Each structure stands twice: as structure tokens, then as C-alpha cells.
Amino acid sequence: MSVNASGQDPFDVEAVASNYSSHAKVDHLLYIAKASKDKDLRAEALRQALEEAKQAGNLAHVRAIASAGYGEPDAEWETAAEAQAQQHQQKLEADLATSKSNMVKESVRMAHRDLGDFFYKIGDLQNAFKSYVRMRDYCSTPEQIIAMCLAVIKVGFEINNLVHVSNYVQKAEQVPDVAEDAVVTSKLRSAAGLSMLKTKKYKAAAQKFTEVFEEMGISYNDVVAPQDVATMGALCSLATLTRPEMRERLMENIHFREYLESAPQVREIVHAFYSSRYTACLEGLEALRPALTLDMHLAPHVESLYSAIRSRALIQYTTPFRTVHLPTMAAAFGTTVGELQRELAGLIVSNQIAARIDSDAGALYSHHTDQRAATYHFALKAGDDYLRNTKALLLRANLQKHNFMQTAGPQPRSSGGGAGGG
Amino acid sequence: SFRPLGEKPLSDMAKLLKNSETALLHAASAPNGTATLLSLAASLEISAHTLGIVSMLNAAAAKSDAGLDMATAISAVLQLGDSEQLQFAPAQTATLAGHLRDIMVELQQPRLAIAPLQAAVCKVAGARPLITPMHAMLFQCCLLANNPAAAVPVLERDAHDVDPALTGMTIRDFLLWRYYGGLINIARKRYAEAAEMLLAALTAPSMVTNAIVVAAWKKWALLGLLREGAVPQLPKWTSPAVSRTAKQEGGAYQDLATAYAGKSATVMSETVAKHRAVFAEDENLGLVKLVVEAQTKRNVLRLTQTYITLSLADIASNVGLPTAEAAELAILRMVDAGEVFAEMDGSKGMVRFLEDPQQFRSAATVARLDAHIAAATALGERVAATCAEVSKSKKYLGRLYHRTDLQRYGGGGVPGEEDDEIGPLMPPEPSPPGFMLYQA
DSSP: OOOOOOOOOOOOOHHHHTTHHHHHHHHHHHHHHOOOOOHHHHHHHHHHHHHHHHHHOHHHHHHHHHHHSSOOOHHHHHHHHHHHHHHHHHHHHHHHHHHHHHHOHHHHHHHHHHHHHHHHTTOOOOHHHHHHHHHGGOOHHHHHHHHHHHHHHHHHHTTTTTHHHHHHHHHHHTTTTTGGGGGHHHHHHHHHHHHHHHHTHHHHHHHHHOOOGGGGGGTTTTTHHHHHHHHHHHHHHHHHHHHHIIIIIIIIIIIHHHHHHHHHHHHHHHHHHHHHHHHHHOOOOOOOOHHHHTTHHHHHHHHHHHHHHHHHHHHHHHHHHHHHEEHHHHHHHTSSSHHHHHHHHHHHHTTTEEEEETTTTTTTEOOOHHHHHHHHHHHHHHHHHHHHHHHHHHHHHHHTTTTBBBBBOOOOOOOOOSSSSO | OOOTTTSOHHHHHHHHHHHHHHHHHHHSSSSHHHHHHHHHHHHSOTTTTTHHHHHHHHHHHHHHHOOOOHHHHHHHHHHHHHHHHHHHHHHHHHHHHHHHHHHHHHHTHHHHHHHHHHHHHHHHHTTTOOOOOOHHHHHHHHHHOOGGGGGHHHSSSSBBOOOOEEEEEEEOHHHHHHHHHHHHHHHHHHHHHHHHHHHHHHHHHHHOHHHHHHHHHHHHHHHHHHSSSOOOOTTSSHHHHHHHHHHOOHHHHHHHHHHHOOOOOHHHHHHHTHHHHHHHHHTHHHHHHHHHHHHHOOOOOOOHHHHEEHHHHHHHHHHHHHSSSHHHHHHHHHHHSSSOEEEEEEETEEEOOOOTTTTTTTTHHHHHHHHHHHHHHHHHHHHHHHHHHHHOOOHHHHHHTTSSOOGTOSSSTTTTHHHHHHHHHHOSSOOOOOOOOOOO
């Protein structure tokens, strides 16, 4: 069911949700409900979320939805679910105790895993995290270690503990032979990329996302969907990579191409940027914006990424030319000459464009520092500094030689004489 | 009664005078003591009996309310006295000069002290690059008399040695020498030199803080704002007492620095108004006014980095000036002073910024470079000389060879040939010339 959001392409909640599985689906829906200003959209998102959460038996999510003010709290369902959960928990904890007393490594590991899975299912994330982490000491094979790391990473994202996420990504990457498994490697890189994005390390995120292999496909959609890899990877790349890097990682990268195919709007934006079709690129970004502000991972970063992309576009536009006609450029960027001048002035001041603005003629002229003048200036200054510092040093040495030190109390003149002028 | 000079060494005379100190002071305390001593001094021939006269006048001045008569006598001995004798007793000479300064300041006639103090400097320092207590006194009188030019010959004379045995200098004299010197240079609009002098006062070794240093810091901070657009960092060898005080006492000035960095002229004038009383009390309103103007200039110069042409209205809003007319006025003033190169099209209200036509191509630049090289060479020689002097000093060598067995070397020979046996303390390369090992 699609809901129209202010005249643009209607935002299809179900389509977006279907990109994800497990908790990710509900979390995305909950975020949409929180961020959207459209009443109907919100209701729809919560409805789907509730359906999914009940089906999954996730008590925490059900409670969250209820507190978001949707629907009637189903007391009957809740009590039953809670009772069942209690029972199950007791059994699993008993199993764990038994395994521990039997001291069979594999059983303990499985007991922790089962407890972790259980807590995860009912939405008790903190305990799920602890249980998964406790598996660490009982893993024997590389596969087990990787499975444990991936589980910790997944929960780590959900409790927003990015430090642990990146620790366990590193741990998993150090497992022997992990590089041979394209799917696992891709998952780890996606996880790394997502955690870099969240900590605003956009360039690192771009690098990680564009190193993902197509084999992963939708298999990681309890954390990131292929569309996410495409969107996050593309936007971060456009915002931070140099042109050669962009060519290598976005345009000529056959692995990443698969992901771009799953997000055609993003693909168009990337191509437009690379071919210097700025109007198309910026229009595409604007069309994408509403959907992105409803995305739980990207929403906080949309503003920074967009303005970084815009700056890069401005810089890329001016780089090849000696003279740029500002009205033409303003039209391409959908802005006025005055506003454009302000943006360009900012880029000049921050040394990202080497040019000067002729506001009278409405033009931008490339300008390179006069190396000769700069050299003279530097040489004279170096001379000045050397003379000044050395004189000061010698004066201070002289003071120390004669033990001149300001102390409390008056210091009378030494009654001289004797040494004389001889 | 005093025996005529030339027959016995000056050191005898000095001893005699030292022993007579109490007697002289006693004489001064007697009724009419000052007048007696003054007439006694007047009866002696100045150039022959300089030392004696200095002692007598010092005793007289120490005891009584000295007036113009005393000042005249002191002036005479400073200007006409024998250099050799004055150099023999630098501390007494300085004390005497101090009395003259005190009297003339009290009588509000500092101008009259200038010539005698100039003479005193020349006579005590002679041809040597010595700093004397009279330097600071001279500068102070020139400032009070509103005649900074009179200080210039002494100000620009090479002086870098405070040796108290030769000059009677104290640390306070040093601080005042640099502080008043800085003020003179500010009056001459030589802001770079002024900042250099004030910094020397700020970085002098110190366990405590004092008013001179605080005042010096405030002016130094303002000069930093004026010249570089920010208050510079104190060098890391500054005494902690000074850095601490700068933080504690410099509040108003830090505020000003923050306002300056913010580029808005309105905020700047608000900050000035807020701390006006403080600036006035510190006698820094003149410098503050210059700093305010400098902010506008700096903002305009920043624009020349970004724009080739810009309308007056835009300049005004960018720079924080209220109207286009104000911007026009500011630019005209800067063009006049050669601080910026620009053309104005009045009809369009447009300003075109130009490159400096003379950028480092003039004879002046070549001359400046040459002067730098010469100065640097001379300074380098001084550094080498100082280094050699230190390397030969007993104290330095003692520390260097503290742990080694000196007998191993006997006499002579260049150390370092048995490097592994010396251990970590090795002489620096190259060994100073004429190096001889001796027992520490």
C-alpha cells in the first residue's frame, strides 16, 4: 500500500520495509513513523511494524509501538507472550548451567548462542549482546568465531555501540581464511562502512562500501539492504572522493555496479555527477531527499553529505576553466548569481578553489599565487625572524650569565667599582 | 680633604670613599647639611674629582628634599665628569642619575633631565654594548617630556650586555629599559621593534610577577592584534609566573582579541565600549583605537584575496561597516597609505582590486635583503663567540667531564678519541680551538 507524500513519487512504506528482514524491518518502520510528518504514513508504518513484531514475538518492539500511541495494547497477547518467554528463558538458563558443569566447550557455546538468540528474539538487546559476547571463549572453528562476531555486530548496531561494532569487525577480519569468503567479507565491510558513516567518517565509509562484493546481495538485510550499500556508498563517495577514486570505485567497479542497479535513482545521480551534468545531478539529489530523511541510518547525515556534494560539484565545475560565466553556472546549480558568489567566496577562502570573483562582470577567474612574490615574502620574513629570535636568545643568555632573575623583594644596586674600566 | 688624583690608583680612592660613606651621610643629616655638601662639591674641579663629587651628592640627595640646586649639580657632574671615574663606580653613578630623574619628575620638568642622562649613558657605557640603568631613566624622561625623538640615538645604539659590575644594573632596570623602550617605539609607530622589546621584558627570567610585566603584556597583546590579527603565543621559555598573570589580568584584552577575530566591526566597538574604563586606566586607548581600525583593514585585505571587483555596498556588509560611504572612506584611506591597491568607479559604486605593481621588484627590496644578510652574518659571529666562551668556561667543562677519569688524558690532546670509554658524556663536535684539559 503506498501513501502519497506531498505530490512527489509516493513513498511506498511496504516496498521500503520489504527490503529488510527481522529487527531491521521493524526498526526502519519505527523510524519512518517517528520522522514522518504525514499522519497517514505514520499510521501505516506503525501498523506494519506491529504486525511484524507480533509475528516475530518481539516483546520490546510491541511495547515500543504501543508507547508510540498506536493501536490498542493487546494485554492478552502480551501476558501470554511474557509467560512463554519466562518459561523458555528458565529452560535455556538451566541448559547453560548444565553445559557449564559438564565443561563441554561446544555445548556451552551453543547454550550461550541459544540464550543470545532468545533474548534477541524477544527484544532484550542488552542481554542478547552479553550472551553473544560470552560465546567468544567457547568458539573453536573459524566459522564459529565469524558467526559470533556477526551476531555481536548486528546487536551492536541495534544498541548503538559502535565501538564494539568496529572491534568485532576487526576481530572477524583477523580470522584465518576469512578473505576467501566473499559473502562474509562483504558483510564485514558493509558493517564497517555503516559504522564509519555513523561516526561521520564519510571518506572511510565510501571506501568500505565500494569494496563490497556482489555475492552478499540481500543476505545481510537484517543489517543493510543492497539499496543501502548503493545509496550510502554513492553519496559518501560523491562527497569525499577525488575524481580518479570515483572512477575506480564507482564507475568502473563491477562489484559495486550490481548494487547501483538496485537503486536506479542513485545510479542516475552518480552518472550525472561524473559527466558534469550538474543540474540533473542536483535535481536527482533533491528528489531523493524525502526518502532519505525517513531512513534511520542516513537521515542525520543528509545535510552534511548534500552540502559536501554540492561543494564538490562547484569545485569540479570551475576546475577546468580560466574564466567562468557566473550566470550560466548559477542556472546550472539552480541558484542566483548573488547566492552563488557567496558559495564560491566560501570555497575560495577555505582554499578549495584558486580563483577570484569579478562581481562587476559576473565572472570567476582562475588565479594562482605568485610564487615569486611568495618566495620573497618568505625569505624576508625568515630573515626577520632569525635576527629577532637570535638577538632575544643572546640577551636572555646574558641575563642568565649575570643571574638576573626577578624575585620577590627589592634588589638594590650592587655597589660596583673595583672592576672599573681598565 | 682629598689628595689630588693621578698619584694613586682609583681603587684607593674608591676605598676611601666607601669608608667615608657614613661620615658623609652624617654630614648630610646635620642642619644645612645639604647646602654644605653642595657648596663643597661645587668647590671641587668636576673632571678631576668626579668620584668624590658623586659620593657627596649621593649622600646629600639621600637625606633631604632635593631641589633645583641639587639637580643642577647632578647635571653638571654627569655631563662634565670624567668618564673613567664614572665607569669606576657605575652603581653610584646610576643612583645619582636616579636622583636627578626623581627631582625633575617631581618638579615636572623631565625635559631638563634628558641631556644629562644621555651624557651619563655615553660616559658609563663608552664604546661597549652595555645596558645601563640610565637607559630606562632617559626613555622615561623623553616619554614624559613628549619627546621620543630624543631617545632615538640611545635606543638604536647596540646594547646587549647587562654586566652589573660594569653597569650597576638590576633586573628592574632591565625590565624598565625594555618597557620604556617599547613605549618609545610605539610613539614612533615602530610597532615591530616595540613588540620585540616588550617580549624581552615578558620573557626575562622571573619567579614572581610585577606591574611592569603586566603592563608590558597588555601592550604586547595589542601590538600582536595590530600586526598579526591575533594575540601571539608567549614562547615556551616564558616563566610560568608571567604566563599565569597574563591569563589572570588580561581578560579585557582577550575579549578584544575574540571580537577582532569575529570580523564584525559592530561587535568590536561594543567590546571596546564595555571595557573602555579598563583600557583607559591602562593608558591603552590609543592602541585600542588603532586595533579597531586594523580590523577593518584586515577585513578589506581579506576581500582582495577573494574578489577582483566588488561593490561598495557589498564591501561594507562583508567588512561590517554600516554604509557604502563608510566603506568608500575606508578604502580611500587605505589606498592613500599604500596598504591596498585599488581603483574605484564612482558611477557604478564598484571597486577593482589591483596587484601591487612593485611587488618586491624595487631597489628597496634588494637593499632590505642585503641588510638582512649583513646583520645575520654579524649576529652569527656573536653567536659563535658566545658559544666559544661557554665551551671554555670551567663550569661547563666541569659538568661535561664530571664522571670521567681525567688522569687518563694527562695534558693536552683532543678528547673523543677513546669515545667508548667516556660513556654518554662526550664533548660536542667540533672541539673549541685552543682546548686544554685541566683538573676540574
